[in-house]
Amino acid sequence: MSAIAEGWQATLSRVAHAARAVGRDPASISVLAVSKTFPVEAVVEAMAAGASRFGENYVQEGVAKIVALRALRARDEHHAAVLPMPEWHFIGPIQGNKSRAIAEHFDWVHSIERLRIAQRLSEQRPEELPPLQVCAQVNISREASKSGASPQETLALCHAIAQLPRLRLRGLMAIPEPESDPVRQRAPFAALRALLEECRRDGLALDTLSMGMSADLEAAVAEGATIVRVGSAIFGRRAAAVT
Numbered sequence: 446m447s448a449i450a451e452g453w454q455a456t457l458s459r460v461a462h463a464a465r466a467v468g469r470d471p472a473s474i475s476v477l478a479v480s481k482t483f484p485v486e487a488v489v490e491a492m493a494a495g496a497s498r499f500g501e502n503y504v505q506e507g508v509a510k511i512v513a514l515r516a517l518r519a520r521d522e523h524h525a526a527v528l529p530m531p532e533w534h535f536i537g538p539i540q541g542n543k544s545r546a547i548a549e550h551f552d553w554v555h556s557i558e559r560l561r562i563a564q565r566l567s568e569q570r571p572e573e574l575p576p577l578q579v580c581a582q583v584n585i586s587r588e589a590s591k592s593g594a595s596p597q598e599t600l601a602l603c604h605a606i607a608q609l610p611r612l613r614l615r616g617l618m619a620i621p622e623p624e625s626d627p628v629r630q631r632a633p634f635a636a637l638r639a640l641l642e643e644c645r646r647d648g649l650a651l652d653t654l655s656m657g658m659s660a661d662l663e664a665a666v667a668e669g670a671t672i673v674r675v676g677s678a679i680f681g682r683r684a685a686a687v688t
C-alpha cells in the first residue's frame with residue numbers, strides 16, 4: 446500500500462473509532478482530504494485509495510489541480526483518473542478578486558466570513574452549475590488574528606447568506622486555535638455545535654459542521670463534526686506554508 450493509501454485508511458479508522466466511542470454512525474462523517482501543497486498525482490493516489498472529496502486553500506493552486514485532473518481524465522491514461530470526478534472544497538481565505546475562479550471551479554466553500562464575499566460568489570456562480578454549497582466560517586476561539594465571523598454576528602450572516610439564489614448554505618466551519626490537550630480540544634467544537642443548533646432553532650435548515658483536522662479530529666467527531674478536514678495525516682508533512 447502507498448503511504449497515501451495508508452494515511453487514508455488510518456484516518457478512516459480514527460474517524461470510525463471516535464464516532465463509535467460516542468455512539469455515532471461513522472457513515473455520518475465525511476473525510477475531506479486536504480491536498481494543498483501536494484501535486485495532482487497525490488490526489489489521484491488518494492482517489493485510488495477511496496477519497497472522493499478534496500480541500501484546497503489557495504485559489505490558483507486548487508484551480509490548476511482541478512484543471513490538471515480533468516485533463517488527465519480526458520486522456521484516460523490512469524486507472525484512478527477514470528473514477529468519478531471528486532468534489533472540490535475551497536477552505537482558505539477568500540480575496541474579493543479571486544471569488545470568480547472559486548465560483549467557477551469548486552463545489553463547496555467552507556470559508557465565508559462576510560456577506561460581501563457570499564454575494565459575489567452567488568453572482569459569479571455559473572448558470573449551468575448547481576448552487577455552490579457553502580459554510581460560514583466562525584472565529585470560535587475569538588482570536589484577533591483568526592479569520593471568521595464572530596459568534597455574535599453568525600446568526601445574522603447565516604440568514605443573509607441563506608437568501609442568496611446561487612448558494613446553498615449548509616452549515617458552519619471553524620479552525621480553533623491549536624490545543625494539544627484532547628479534553629480541552631472539545632470546548633471550541635462544542636461551542637460551534639451550539640451555534641449551529643441556535644441557527645437551526647431560528648429556522649435555518651443546516652446539516653454541516655466542518656471541524657477537526659489531523660491533530661484534533663477525535664475531539665471534533667465527539668462534538669458532532671460531519672466533515673473533518675484532514676491534510677498531513679493523509680498526505681504527510683507539508684513543506685513550509687505557501688501563500
Ligand SMILES: *Cc1c(COP(=O)(O)O)cnc(C)c1O
Pocket residue numbers: 479481502536537620658659660674675676677678
Ligand atoms: C491545512 C488545513 C487543514 C488540514 O490541516 P492538517 O493539520 O494538515 O490536517 C484543514 N483545514 C484548513 C482550513 C486548512 O487550512
